[in-house]
Amino acid sequence: MGKNAHRHSGDMANSLCWNCKGTLEEADLCGTCVKIQPFKEGRDYFDILGLPHSLVIDSGILTEKFHEKSRLFHPDFHRMEVNVEQEISLTNASRLNQAFKTLKDPFLRAAYYLSLQKPGNPVIDPKKRLNPQDLMELMELKEELESEIAVGHQEEAFARLEKETRILEKAILESMMEIDHLESDMENASTGPADPDGMIEILQKKKARLSRDLEYRKYIQSIRREILTPATVKETS
Structure with missing residues (x-):
């Protein structure tokens, strides 16, 4: 798999929506019941923001991706939803903010990128x-x-x-x-x-x-x- 491939794209076939139990075609939103989905435990910051695993990132694209995901998960947009969806929104928004904070700083990004390298190196x-x-x-x-x-x-x-x-x-x-x-x-x-x-x-x-x-x-x-x-x-x- 090249560096531009997303690591968890192959996991979706076995993932089910928490609400309707339908098979998910993409990680963040159920195409059947249109409910937001919790970030999987193993998803890293690059994957969360839909970016390639790379040391060099276009800051404009990074910001665009962040705003796109923020509109999807921001807690203000889910205040009237059930408690489960509110909790997903809060948790995802927190991880999304941390991902953006880390990847927008080149030095934090570099340290994080190296931390994702194969263990034992x-x-x-x-x-x-x-x-x-x-x-x-x-x-x-x-x-x-x-x-x-x-x-x-x-x-x-x-x-x-x-x-x-x-x-x-x-x-x-x-x-x-x-x-x-x-x-x-x-x-x-x-x-x-x-x-x-x-x-x-x-x-x-x-x-x-x-x-x-x-x-x-x-x-x-x-x-x-x-x-x-x-x-x-x-x-x-």
Whole structure:
């Protein structure tokens, strides 16, 4: 199955409407009794919003899909329905909002995308942490920033941290584009020889790097919260 296929499309043949017990032809609405359906437990955010499983998403299409689903599930449109349908509306709307919030932010989207990769992949282990060298670099950065702030150089410390963040985020966005292009190339080459030009290995290394950079960014954000207090930031403005 290619990355543009929806993972749960094949499950519909065995799904029944909670209201009329008829077989569902599509996941969100029963074609027979026109009742909204609860999101299946295994549906991920891409599937909920009807989007391909991809690191790169058109923000306009994402917003359009969100508004389309919101009109279907918004609790205000189901206040006069039976309790079951009201509960479905509330639960689905909550998951829909979380899906939109996650996928519209490229960094949250990247982390979520990697979390959906096949379990057991050693380079995309969600429990994996930064290596000792990275941790040492971050500790040194924090100490240097704290030293600058201690001698009254708050503005310089803030500017340095902002620069570090911009460089890292630029690298993350570039990695997302590279991975997306590589996955598209692999999908187009699926009828050719297995693993052409070692593309699978290249892809795994790029995903491992992306995973590392996302974790590194989390530590940078943590440093920002710890040393750049509201009072400190105010002094720099």
